[in-house]
Amino acid sequence: MQPQPPRRSTHATNSPLNRIVYDRWGEFGRPVVLLHGLLFDRTMWWPVAAELAADCTVIAPDLPGHGECPPRTDCSLERIAADLATLVDDLRLHRAPIVVGHGTSAWLVIAFADVYATHCLLTLDEPTGELPGTVDDLVRAAGLAAVPAQYRQFAEPRRDAALLRAYASWKAQPPTRRLAVAGTGPGPPGPAPERAFTHLTDPEGFASRLRALL
Numbered sequence: 001m002q003p004q005p006p007r008r009s010t011h012a013t014n015s016p017l018n019r020i021v022y023d024r025w026g027e028f029g030r031p032v033v034l035l036h037g038l039l040f041d042r043t044m045w046w047p048v049a050a051e052l053a054a055d056c057t058v059i060a061p062d063l064p065g066h067g068e069c070p071p072r073t074d075c076s077l078e079r080i081a082a083d084l085a086t087l088v089d090d091l092r093l094h095r096a097p098i099v100v101g102h103g104t105s106a107w108l109v110i111a112f113a114d115v116y117a118t119h120c121l122l123t124l125d126e127p128t129g130e131l132p133g134t135v136d137d138l139v140r141a142a143g144l145a146a147v148p149a150q151y152r153q154f155a156e157p158r159r160d161a162a163l164l165r166a167y168a169s170w171k172a173q174p175p176t177r178r179l180a181v182a183g184t185g186p187g188p189p190g191p192a193p194e195r196a197f198t199h200l201t202d203p204e205g206f207a208s209r210l211r212a213l214l
Contacts, residue, residue: 006053021068022061025053034060037103039157041067051207077111085116143196151200
């Protein structure tokens with residue numbers, strides 16, 4: 001009989017002021033941290049995590065104000081990166097994580113790696129320049145049309161202008177990066193890249209790509 005793959009479990013960090021809600025798959029192996037972009041939530045990673053979970057420990061958190069994570073006053077890249085580093089450290093897996101960022105979270109991934117130990121980075125659909133001015137602009141730039149119908153439930157944006165105001169400090173990507181492997185390459189906010197949402201257009205293939213980095 002084949003062993004059952006790790007099941008998803010949902011957790012929350014203990015800090016009441018900086019609480020992060022996250023899903024976890026697996027108990028052992030290198031941690032892989034999957035970060036959604038602004039207006040989306042951690043469920044966008046479920047198809048990939050289900051494919052990958054037998055080989056590592058997968059962590060998919062909600063950013064503050066997204067999904068089940070409560071809003072906060074400090075949503076700076078540095079503050080959230082520090083909270084993610086604490087989360088990874090508390091897992092006590094004793095291995096540097098692979099950190100993956102979709103869309104605007106590409107900037108968070110780079111900020112994380114500038115300060116904390118990482119095995120490698122992966123960025124997808126990374127924008128350049130400042131955040132789009134409105135929620136509609138950001139949703140339009142995301143390239144949702146590329147997501148197959150069976151996966152659209154994992155890519156439902158939260159059209160809340162307050163989120164853009166809360167994340168106003170995310171104006172441009174950090175100036176340095178240690179190691180980034182672009183998924184679809186940087187592109188200006190506007191027309192969607194040809195293969196936006198690579199992790200939802202081909203979850204199995206994207207999981208294989210991550211597996212090769214372990």
